[in-house]
Amino acid sequence: MSLQRFSRSALAETPWKNGGGTTQEVVCFPPGAGLDDFDWRVSIATIAMGGPFSVFRGVDRTIMLLEGDGVRLQSAAFDHVLDAPHQPFAFDGDAAVECHLLGGLSTDFNLMARRARxxxxxxxxxxxxxxxxxxxxxxxxxxxxxxxxxxxxxxxxxxxxxxxxxxxxxxxxxxxxxxxxxxxxxxxxxxxxxxxxx
Structure with missing residues (x-):
């Protein structure tokens, strides 16, 4: 597949079903894969309210704050404050993670990769x-x-x-x-x- 250029401002925004934010998908491989069968995926999410993260079994996740006040992520394995921009935090997508806003909107860079692939x-x-x-x-x-x-x-x-x-x-x-x-x-x-x- 040839090289693809993109601009954040031109990426389509998809509202979450629970109304808690929006997602801009940047790339998902293989082409046409859904959330259950991608190999790797990059997206940008704007979080408007706290709540549980979706569980992605068998997936390694990395999140990084881009703009905003940030979030606090809590699970049985960690309690992490994501409030400094451009500092990646990796965690297991199998974990049940609760997200709490530290202030207003939080915009985050998200990388997901299926561990077995x-x-x-x-x-x-x-x-x-x-x-x-x-x-x-x-x-x-x-x-x-x-x-x-x-x-x-x-x-x-x-x-x-x-x-x-x-x-x-x-x-x-x-x-x-x-x-x-x-x-x-x-x-x-x-x-x-x-x-x-x-």
Whole structure:
């Protein structure tokens, strides 16, 4: 599949059935997969009121605050305050998690990956980097502007790709710039010889 560009402002918003917020789906693989059969998925959620998170059995989840006052997440295994932007927090999608708003609306970046099919990582960059080669992933500018490949991504813009190996060189193009980097590797992925450093 070819490289896809996106902008947060142009992503469709889907209201939650319980009225507690909205979701903007950025990418879901494989194409056409639903919430019960995706391999990996990235979305942006705006939480308007507290309540239980949906349980996703067999899924590893990572959440990161983008804007707002943040939330407190509580389960039998953890009690975590998500109030600092751009700091990923990973947890088990099997867990029963209660979400409490710390103030007003909270907008969060969400990464989900089905454990049996592969592994996903989310990190935030603030300096130039050469990313490891991966056939699936996503880049999104959180603050400022970034030079990515031969182009520039402004705040809220990004790219995602699936089933097409890419090696990216990314470089901040403004002071204080931050970039979200998602990479997903399927379980059956075999490293290329030049990736083994031997």
């Amino acid at each position: 592969g592994e996903a990582t989310l990190r935030v960059l603030s300096e130039m980097a050469v990313l490891d080669r991966s056939a699936h992933g996503l880049l999104m500018t959180l603050d400022g502007q970034w030079r990515v490949g031969g182009g520039t991504l402004k705040q809220g813009q990004g790219v995602w790709w699936t089933e097409e190996p890419h090696t990216w060189t990314v470089k901040p193009a403004s002071r204080g710039a931050r970039l979200a980097v998602v990479q997903w590797r399927p379980d059956d992925a075999v490293p290329a010889l030049d990736d083994l450093h031997i």
